[in-house]
Amino acid sequence: MSAREKLNDDLILGKHTFRTINDKVNNVVLNQNSHTIPWAVCFMVGFMLLQLMGLVILWLLYRGIGIWGVNNPSMWGWDIINFVWWIGIGHAGTLISAILLLLKQSWRNSINRFAEAMTLFAVACAGLFPLLHTGRPYMAYWMFPYPNVLAMTPNFRSPLLWDVFAISTYATVSAVFWFLGLIPDLASLRDKSKNPIFKGIFGALAMGWRGAASHWQRYESAYIMLAGLSTPLVLSVHSIVSFDFAVANLPGWHVTLFPPYFVAGAVYAGFAMVLTLAIPVRAWYNMKDFITMRHIDWMAKVMLATGLIVFYGYLCEGFFSWYSGNVFEIDMMRFRMFGPYGWAYWMLILCNGIVPQFLWFPKIRTNLVALFIICQFVSLGMWLERFVIITVSLTRDFLPSSWGYFTPTIYDIGMFVGTVGQFTFLMFGFLRVLPMINNFEMKELLYRMTGRGHHHGHTAHALEPDLAGHTAGDGEEH
Amino acid sequence: MSQPIYAIVAEFGDPDDLLVAAEKVYAEGYRKVEAYSPFPVHGVAEALGNDCSKTRWTCFLSGVAGGLGGYQLAPDDTRSV
Amino acid sequence: MRRFNFLNYTDHTEEPYAVTMLARNPNVTMRARGVMEKCTYCVQRISAARIEAKKEGRPIKDGEVVSACQQACPTKSITFGDMNDPKSEIAKVKKQPQNYILLEELNTKPRTTYLTRLRNPNPKLGKES
Numbered sequence: 001m002s003a004r005e006k007l008n009d010d011l012i013l014g015k016h017t018f019r020t021i022n023d024k025v026n027n028v029v030l031n032q033n034s035h036t037i038p039w040a041v042c043f044m045v046g047f048m049l050l051q052l053m054g055l056v057i058l059w060l061l062y063r064g065i066g067i068w069g070v071n072n073p074s075m076w077g078w079d080i081i082n083f084v085w086w087i088g089i090g091h092a093g094t095l096i097s098a099i100l101l102l103l104k105q106s107w108r109n110s111i112n113r114f115a116e117a118m119t120l121f122a123v124a125c126a127g128l129f130p131l132l133h134t135g136r137p138y139m140a141y142w143m144f145p146y147p148n149v150l151a152m153t154p155n156f157r158s159p160l161l162w163d164v165f166a167i168s169t170y171a172t173v174s175a176v177f178w179f180l181g182l183i184p185d186l187a188s189l190r191d192k193s194k195n196p197i198f199k200g201i202f203g204a205l206a207m208g209w210r211g212a213a214s215h216w217q218r219y220e221s222a223y224i225m226l227a228g229l230s231t232p233l234v235l236s237v238h239s240i241v242s243f244d245f246a247v248a249n250l251p252g253w254h255v256t257l258f259p260p261y262f263v264a265g266a267v268y269a270g271f272a273m274v275l276t277l278a279i280p281v282r283a284w285y286n287m288k289d290f291i292t293m294r295h296i297d298w299m300a301k302v303m304l305a306t307g308l309i310v311f312y313g314y315l316c317e318g319f320f321s322w323y324s325g326n327v328f329e330i331d332m333m334r335f336r337m338f339g340p341y342g343w344a345y346w347m348l349i350l351c352n353g354i355v356p357q358f359l360w361f362p363k364i365r366t367n368l369v370a371l372f373i374i375c376q377f378v379s380l381g382m383w384l385e386r387f388v389i390i391t392v393s394l395t396r397d398f399l400p401s402s403w404g405y406f407t408p409t410i411y412d413i414g415m416f417v418g419t420v421g422q423f424t425f426l427m428f429g430f431l432r433v434l435p436m437i438n439n440f441e442m443k444e445l446l447y448r449m450t451g452r453g454h455h456h457g458h459t460a461h462a463l464e465p466d467l468a469g470h471t472a473g474d475g476e477e478h
Numbered sequence: 479m480s481q482p483i484y485a486i487v488a489e490f491g492d493p494d495d496l497l498v499a500a501e502k503v504y505a506e507g508y509r510k511v512e513a514y515s516p517f518p519v520h521g522v523a524e525a526l527g528n529d530c531s532k533t534r535w536t537c538f539l540s541g542v543a544g545g546l547g548g549y550q551l552a553p554d555d556t557r558s559v
Numbered sequence: 560m561r562r563f564n565f566l567n568y569t570d571h572t573e574e575p576y577a578v579t580m581l582a583r584n585p586n587v588t589m590r591a592r593g594v595m596e597k598c599t600y601c602v603q604r605i606s607a608a609r610i611e612a613k614k615e616g617r618p619i620k621d622g623e624v625v626s627a628c629q630q631a632c633p634t635k636s637i638t639f640g641d642m643n644d645p646k647s648e649i650a651k652v653k654k655q656p657q658n659y660i661l662l663e664e665l666n667t668k669p670r671t672t673y674l675t676r677l678r679n680p681n682p683k684l685g686k687e688s
Binding site: 018022144145146147184188210211212213214216217218219220221222225440441443444447 | 493500512514515516519522523524526528529530532533534537551
């Protein structure tokens with residue numbers, strides 16, 4: 001069976017048995033004393049910023065979105081920049097959980113749970129912005145084509161409507177995928193939990209999972225199907241987000257390059273965020289045996305590859321605006337580089353073009369401090385990319401009479417910082433109540449790594465119940 | 479009179495032993511057998527004679543139903559309001 | 560041209576806006592926040608004319624609908640009508656050589672088009688006024 005191929009040992013370090021993996025992963029949830037001061041600090045800061053966002057949203061609902069810096073030429077401001085930024089960050093989770101699963105990449109096992117949670121929370125942050133941006137969030141259901149007496153249906157030719165479907169599908173599939181993967185681990189927590197209340201909660205969520213062979217078979221079949229559904233979503237969601245720009249007729253937006261370049265940028269930003277979280281968390285919870293330097297090295301390589309695609313996109317934009325011979329396109333590039341937002345463009349080139357080149361060096365890829373700093377540059381760079389695209393094009397369109405300038409207000413900053421807080425709050429809340437590493441997949445990975453070359457039906461073993469107990473015995477086999 | 483045997487439970491320390499046992503039990507003619515494991519051991523379900531065609535059909539039919547439901551929401555010019 | 564109401568620019572409940580706004584422009588008041596302000600080409604006047612025509616069982620006559628801007632324009636520089644009717648005033652005006660479409664090359668097909676100013680580039684024929 002292909003399941004028993006010899007894998008690289010670096011994916012799990014240290015002397016681990018099924019029992020130690022199980023205990024280590026479950027311990028973070030079951031032993032609430034395992035959470036130290038860094039957890040409390042991150043959670044509290046996240047919670048405070050979340051409250052700040054609550055205040056901003058309250059004021060926004062009372063006054064209208066005019067409290068943001070958006071104005072008449074620049075109708076999209078930080079809200080849409082943040083929306084695209086967050087949605088992009090979510091993509092790494094889906095890539096890790098779906099595409100790497102279909103490609104049978106075993107290094108996804110220790111990071112997929114974590115990354116999928118990150119996807120969900122990033123989508124939760126992203127979804128807030130277009131919702132509030134509509135101006136009347138209480139009418140948001142008008143965006144769906146439901147039968148109504150107003151004889152009103154959304155315009156199916158608008159990419160903004162495609163976006164509604166892309167994002168809602170993405171959020172739904174990601175949530176279902178995440179929950180399905182959690183079921184066996186919830187059952188493990190149910191079996192190990194001493195507290196009757198938590199036992200009940202985990203038991204209800206595990207939905208009667210017993211780990212029977214027939215369960216596993218159905219589980220794997222469903223999981224692969226969901227991975228098949230999610231895989232096109234990795235590509236389609238950010239393509240559709242890019243259509244929000246590319247379908248419009250504005251110089252700097254009306255570019256066929258946008259879909260692939262946005263998707264690459266999304267994966268790039270997503271891996272930066274996975275690393276930003278994984279590097280400290282693996283140290284705080286001593287998960288270095290599971291999220292090894294090899295994982296970090298490979299994630300850094302994915303970042304380098306996608307970063308190069310993004311940088312190539314910037315070069316293409318420059319080349320095509322010149323090659324088009326179109327006065328508006330040429331001037332748009334000139335405004336980006338040397339216009340009032342020139343500082344943002346050159347910062348963007350520094351963050352997304354120059355800084356990631358350091359990832360060519362293995363020493364930097366495995367230097368956690370350097371890598372963490374590079375990830376911050378990447379996150380900033382990806383934010384600036386959306387800033388340059390949105391702001392420069394909107395404030396410099398065809399007619400000089402409608403040119404303008406965009407200045408963010410404290411409410412823009414409050415919303416952005418608030419979603420960062422929401423993300424941190426949800427992420428650290430998740431670390432405390434659910435297993436951050438996919439428990440059963442790690443055990444399966446160990447089984448495959450320790451493969452002793454048994455082949456289906458080839459080795460005859462004495463059929464006798466082994467009651468003596470093995471070091472590899474998990475205690476969950478009954 | 480001894481108690482009738484309702485079921486026999488065997489515990490294995492190694493997933494490979496479970497796999498071999500599953501095959502043997504099936505070959506002996508036992509059909510009401512289930513194997514429990516904390517992670518998927520590929521081949522055990524097949525060795526016990528299970529297949530997951532039900533999952534596939536359920537998913538396919540649910541997908542078709544969902545798709546048709548989605549089309550119901552599409553705008554219909556002939557419908558008078 | 561369109562404008563988004565980022566804030567509630569008119570408080571419809573408070574004097575003097577409630578009465579004066581309604582009095583000056585009874586059919587279109589400033590909309591509430593969160594809504595796009597866009598020229599509707601006086602849809603309420605078109606509706607009124609259509610209803611009248613329907614009652615009398617005839618098509619809408621050319622010039623029967625007068626948009627508010629057209630009515631208010633002292634130099635009569637705005638023409639409004641049915642572009643699909645080749646005999647209408649608007650169709651004739653649009654056929655004039657000085658008719659142009661703003662940013663025509665973008666192919667957005669705006670219904671509002673403009674007549675360029677008549678100039679005399681030849682000084683021998685007289686001074687441009």
